[in-house]
Amino acid sequence: MNDVHGRVLSVADGGVTLLRPGGVVAFMEMDPGAARPGDLVVGRAGPGGVVALEVVWRHPTGEFPAPGSDAARLAAPRRWELLRRRAELLAATRTHFRADGFLEVETPLLVPSAGTEVHLDPVRVELAEGPGEDRAVRWLITSPEHHMKRLLAAGAPAIFNVGKVFREGERGRHHRAEFTMIEWYRPFSGYEAIMDDCERWVAALAGGRREIVFRGRVLDLTPPWPRLRFYDLLRERAGLTRPEELDPEAQMAAFVDHVEPTLGHERPDFLVEWPIAMASLARPKPGDARVAERFELFAGGLELGNAFGELTDAAEQRRRCEADNAERREAGRPEMPLDEAFLAALAEGMPPSAGIAVGFDRVAMLLLDAATIDEVVAF
């Protein structure tokens, strides 16, 4: 009879509707006694089972849940189910990468430099790190990339990281300023290996299902997923004859208007070989310096992740960071401090590597068929 406890949702003749921990709603055929909505109750055993409800906490008004409260939000149908299944996806992710030989690493969220990427705005914080110290500027990471690469330069094996990242000014049905990212790297590896990782990881999360339904459309997960080249799609889907000759801004506009909305609807798509100007941390493709070893993964209309064959040349990386800052200056936006510790690590020799950052919340949306990112987080 231990399961008779919870929150009273409603009281009717001959019974009580209880919200049990974990979001299970149960109707108990019994005398409600003094219980009223909002009360926390436990069943008291007697001859023949539970005979009475004891009110262990009395709700002050009996009007439950209060509009706008956590309880009201999480009382929506499926919310606890989604949170439970999200936790399972996270556990399955860790199991998958550990079994594949990856080491889980933790990296700082609060850093002296959060990178220079032109269109990412890190959150600025000020803090005194010790008693009596002056307040210093720190940043919340937009991705654990720099620290993971420092680990690779220091001899790390294949590594993965699961954690929170922060991006100022990003909010929408698929965006939150604070979100959960899973990022992984393989040293001495090309970015094709990361595509294979994606296929196997998502298959593991889908629990053997070859097809899933997302937002009413069937998504076929059967590998290998299509590899589509950026410039090919600008030609085929945006109708451009010589997309290579456009400036990056015009390429991006054509991509947003005509290509991105078409990606990943029937099968997940890898969009590969991005213009070099759109890949500040990727290395040029061997044999074609106009494009970078960068891919993005799209599935169900969601942009899930971004991957690079990593740039390991310290001098070239410094030049690109400075170019980012020049572009920021021109646009009237704040320049970002260069991450000297990261650049120093590259100068020590980082093995040729590939890695990817994936928005875990969006993967959860995809596999749990959620319409918004807010449905797959508690707060």
Add this chain to the structure above:
Amino acid sequence: MYQTSDIKKGLKFKMDGAPWNVVEFLFVKPGKGTAFTRTKLKNLLTGQVIERNFRTGETFEPVDIENRNVTYMYNDGEHYYFMDSESFEQHPVGETALGDSVNWLQDNMPCDILFYEGRPISIDLPNYVELEITYCEPAVKGDTANNAMKSATVSTGATVLVPLFVENGTTIKIDTRTGEYCGRVSK
């Protein structure tokens, strides 16, 4: 001026000389590039729906558009007259702004009229009206199973397709959005 961050469902603004209403929107930032807001917009004059992407930083002109609760009064052969429920002012509205709605207007019917720069441009009627059939061919008995329909004239003068079994003088329920028969009303 509106910013892209003001975009939400139902936001109305002026663009290319026309009033638009946001039907759908989505914040996107693909490829770690500039942020965009994808929108589906409805032209409030023509009803045309278009897709348009706005870059963060673009601005929009507010539009002089107002919804007013009114009651239908009468028509004088040229205009249809509605009384404003708040100001009690009378608004004459031409047939073009009313479209198919003229088929269902009844005295004292509560409606919403949308005004663009002071001009009435569209009307919202209640979703259903009940009207009496003033003329139709006699009912065909025993033919309730198939979907055959016949034409009937209702008290406003409009014609509606009704099932064969419906009789002259019956009051029927009509969906004003589609002009379709929804059933008989028992009086």
